[in-house]
Amino acid sequence: MEFGLDKCSTVALKKGKLIESEGINMPNGQTIRCHQPEAYKYLGILQLDNIKHEHVKTVVSKEYTQRVRKILKSKLNGGNTIKAINTWAIPVIRYTAGIINWTQMELDNLDRKTRKLMTIHHSLHPRSDVDRLYLPRRSGGRGLLQVKQAVKEEEHALAEYVKQSEEPALIEVKNQKLLKAQQTKNQYKKTALQTRADSWHNKTLHGKFLDKIDGKADKEKTWLWLTNGTLKKETEGLILAAQEQAIRTKAIQAKIEKSADDPKCRLCKETDETIDHILSCCKKIAQTDYKQRHNYVAQMIHWNLCLKYHLPAVKNWWDHKPAKVVENEHAKILWDFRIQTDKVLEHNTPDITVVEKNKVWIIDVAIPGDSRIEEKQQEKLSRYQDLKIELQRLWQKPVQVVPVVMGTLGAVPKDLSRHLETIDIDKITICQLQKATLLGSARIIRKYITQS
Known part of the structure; x- marks a missing residue:
């Protein structure tokens, strides 16, 4: 149907679709050009x-x-x-x-x-x-x-x-x-x-961390550092990779990838180099990197105790430098102090000793491999039993041993909350202790293991 228009300008409709034309010539000599159909957005x-x-x-x-x-x-x-x-x-x-x-x-x-x-x-x-x-x-x-x-x-x-x-x-x-x-x-x-x-x-490797902490750690609290999410994304990714055995240690290269022959630790040359070994068992860095990580966690506790007893303390715990002895009318806090007793004791230098008028707390920090957190907690309790008995006899006060144990990759013992409640420090959380520990562990991984 043309309505008197040029044949070349006819617009037809076939099967419900518009057929494009070169244009429409009107009787007055004007031409209506055909426009290309334009798409439109409906609700985006x-x-x-x-x-x-x-x-x-x-x-x-x-x-x-x-x-x-x-x-x-x-x-x-x-x-x-x-x-x-x-x-x-x-x-x-x-x-x-x-x-x-x-x-x-x-x-x-x-x-x-x-x-x-x-x-x-x-x-x-x-x-x-x-x-x-x-x-x-x-x-x-x-x-x-x-x-x-x-x-x-x-x-x-x-x-x-x-x-x-x-x-x-x-x-x-x-x-x-x-x-x-x-x-x-x-x-x-x-x-x-x-x-x-x-x-x-x-998964054999990726699921190994879960096997390590099964029955030993409080899983809900073990993931507190993740739910809080305050670590840098680079550090977070590194810690998770370490838990999953995804870091290319020498043991992984030799036994799984078959790309190397020697699985021994690059530092001590004695034991297979696994993540657990590098982070908690290597003798070569026990007195340097491990000690630095340990002291980082211990100084956080010391700073909180200073706040609790109204002793001098800086604004931020990471700037805190514990003194050997600080005291006032409320309490005396000893830092890494050798305690003299009548009986010669092998273990008489706890990390922190808090002496109140009516009670004494022996606080000792440990950061073992995540599979050994329960074992290390019991070890701390038994290690200071002799010192506890001697102090109760000498000072005529009840003494309590408080182990603060945290896994190198964040595993939290089931009793940690109870132990922290014992010393009654409300300015510190398990998540903060985890963060301090994980930052130290991430530093060790970056320092000694080439990521590839």
Whole structure:
């Protein structure tokens, strides 16, 4: 149907689609040029005669990647970095769930790109466990939302909403079975997290830390440093890699990678070089790096005791320099002080001794390997029993031994909270003790083990 127009300018409609023409010549000699059809956005999704799936995927993927890169370039600590990705980058993808036809491969590629960017910016070790990365921090993971899981959760939530809706249009959608989901969003999420946790636990190397602390540590408190998330993202990634045996020690190179012949420690040359050996058992650095880490934790406790008894103390615990003896009318605090007794004792120099008018506390700090925290705690209690008996006899006061034990990679003994309550210092938390310990351990790893 031409209505008297030139044949070349005819606009026809075939099968519901607009056929482009060179233009329309009007009777008055003017020409109406044909414009290319332009797509438009509806609720943020680009459309024309249909949703532009491929174009939207390209734009959304680029925006997501840019946001992740900006976050990782920032100075945010480990916990806030993950929160920023979850709340600023992931929603870009999640908004398209159930609308854009994402393939499994495309979602997996986005997750892979995220991990690659994290590795480039030193917040994820290249050999670190992938399953653990997506577990909640309270369970020992890093709490990152997986792109694929986020999309699948939204699709399940959308299907659940349609299924429960009583609106006629949505009832028709349900009847047509356009959205298929066998589980609710919560069921899918629970199953996915449980599968991921089991996978991490069952891995020979990556799950070894869990085997070490099983039955010995308070697991909820062991992950406090993760839930608090105050370490730098680089340090956080390093500590998790150390827990997962992902650091390339000489023992790993010789026995697993088969890329070296000698598994012995590069420092003492006596024992196989494992993470546990480097962090807690090497004799060559016992009086230097181990002592520095130990004193760092002990001075935190000393600083808190000074505040408790209104003794002179600087503003920040890390600037605190403990004196051998500080005292006032409330108490006397001895730092690394050899206590004289009538009987010659082998162990008479605890880290801190607090002398009140009516009671004495013997406080000793230890940072052993994470598998030996319970054993070390009992060792401290028995080691100072003779000194306790002698002081009770000489000073005529009740004496209590308080062991403060923390694993080199953050494992917390079940009795640590009770021991800290005994000395009643409210300015210190287990998380602070963990942070001081982990910073010392990270320093040792960086100093002696080349990361590759």
